[in-house]
Amino acid sequence: MDKKQIMNKVQDLGALIALILLVIVISIISPQFRTVDNFLSLVRQSSINGFIAFGMTCVILTGGIDLSVGSVLALTTAFCAAFIKGGMPVALAMLLALIIGTLFGVVSGTLVTKGRLQPFIATLITMTVFRGLTMIFMDGKPISGLGSSFLLKFFGKGSLFGIPFPVILFILIFALFMFVLEKTTFGRRIYATGSNAVSAKLAGVNIDRTKLIAYAISGCMAALSGLILLSRLASAQPTLGEGYELDAIASVALGGTSMNGGRGRIWGTFVGVLIIAVLNNGLNILGVSSYYQSVVKGIVILIAVLSDRKR
């Protein structure tokens, strides 16, 4: 390996190195940070952003973006909470929430593919409309009193062998995305669509269908995040998920995925999600005010993206 290749490798692993450095530095400063319990709770918190960021990665790889995730999350949790309160079996209500989230993604995807709207605009529209629908549906008030279903509680608060269930789900979903993006024809189509849509179409890739499915996945993942939140909060809130699209996009960018599509890896997003989580958790423990936290987060993203651009 010559020097250039080594530099490329270092840049490839840049996000991972940044994560490790962050963890080491904060661990040295803060004894509370470096406990197993804190790490597990950190990863559990990160899973909520993680699911959304995985879906977002698919969309961004096709050359798009999905701003609607936070609103999809809010509306699907609202539906799910209402279903449960209305007496529907919890498992069915949760399944329905995932299906509805997927359909919301299809709406965004249809605006992008059939409507020929720019992804930013299309999902800005769905973001606004879904948020409004959430407010209308909930009349601006939270839905709580969801009963004491084991499944609902377990989803966000339960543990298997001492590991929180959201963490297990996070890792399973990560592996699933890794498999789909790296090992399946669909994954290839996602990359091809983002890399050069004209060439991909002429090579027989149905780029519209590929994009549509990417948005559907993103919607489904937003709904999944919502279910974890619903379980943890034991209620649905009309403002739930506001601004979540930004953390998700930041995670994807931190992971080295190109905002132009076609380039990027899901493990990068995984690392990006953890970096955001470590920053949130660590800065909290260190007692940094949330005003400064935003600034620090912004600077970390800037550094990551700048170092990525050099290649």
Add this chain to the structure above:
Amino acid sequence: MQIEMRGINKAFGGNPVLRDAGFVLADGEIHALMGENGAGKSTLMKILTGVYTRDAGTVIVDGQEVVYKNPQEAEKAGIVFIHQELNVLFDLTVEENMFLGKEIHNRFGVCDKRAMRAEVRRILDVLGVKIDPGQKMDALSIGQQQMIEIAKALMVDAKVIIMDEPTAALTASETEVLFEVVKSLRKKGVSIVYISHRMEEIFELCDRITILRDGQYIGTRNIAETNMAEVVKMMIGREIGERYPERNVKLGDVVFEVKNLNCPGVFSDVNFSVRAGEVLGVAGLMGAGRTEIMQSIFGNMPHVTGQIFMDGKEIHNKNPWDAMANGIGFITEDRKVEGLMLEESIMKNISVANLNKISSGGVLNAKAERDMVRKGIQDLSIRCTGPLHVCNNLSGGNQQKVVFAKWIFTDPRVLILDEPTRGVDIGAKKEIYSIINDLAAKGVAIIMVSSELPEVLGMSDRVMVVHEGHIGGFIDKEKANQENIMILATGGQLDG
């Protein structure tokens, strides 16, 4: 203004484009510049106007040797180049376009709209065209946009206007208007350099004609003293040589047939068929509609009507993947945009059209993929470091071989090639010709669109000539020569 260009040489990346080219322009004449695609007409004019620098040669304007460093300097001297791709900003008005960068303003930088409006009116009157100066540019027809370009030239008091294929996108009546304007400019002493492929227009409009071939000056004639046959001969008189490998293929049955293909405003009544193992050359001038016809067959053009048959059965290609499922492959004209994902590896580029072949149940088989790509690299002798070599770093010829590999693995019955050797060096060209011959030998029906006449003649069993969206005619290999192809391509008829 008199211009003399002599002994001009120019090479791009070691590839000579002009070798001892030149021409002489007199005062107040319309001078045609003709030659095949790639003969160097545009390059020569770009050197005159300072877009490119010359490697050797002299340019003399009104007795003085000059070197214009950029188009602005040439413009100041009175030489304006109107490019084929018009240089207009569609969201601005006619007036704003004409005064772009030279707005009339007071000392506070505030534009004097009234003065500008008056100037625009004056110039448009000189041209004798009625266009509202306040109209958005994109509301104008292409003919009107071209008038604005000419108006811009008059605004800077041009003495020489160079027009590159000005009528390529014009309707017949717009062309007439343009000719009137050009002739009135000549009366005012403005000289016009008129680059065109259209023989009839040149004989109608021009005073003299200069012919370039392969970047060389061939000769200049007075239009009154020459004829189309002589001009064509001067344009193409070149030895074909042994550049084209021998092919001995017994032609099979008709595999592929197109009936009454129509696309409003683009092409009409396209009928042709291809036999197994046959290479059907498709010749025609740029913009004749050849690429569009091929894109339609491949399901990549909207609003197309007509029928397509494979083995006598009608097929419907609504999109490229339908076309592929129906056994059609398409190597597109623009390798860098349409043919390849340049940033990706050879492997991903070959795989993307063959995902079903290297997967089961949607899951990729890494070994099958690697084997396929290795075979492609070996069979077509793609020179690279391996399957993971990024296409961007390959030579043009090797990039094109990657595209061929990608399509060969789709096992097409019919393979459409659009400019298969564009931007490919001579050695790689010959390799690509061999690949085409091998495919024909395996019974693939090949449709080869090419703007290089020698290539069409050297490779085709039969030549189909397209002229302005119509099939101009078919010529068998034995009878085909550059003259009769050019006659059909420029809208002429063949005797008998």
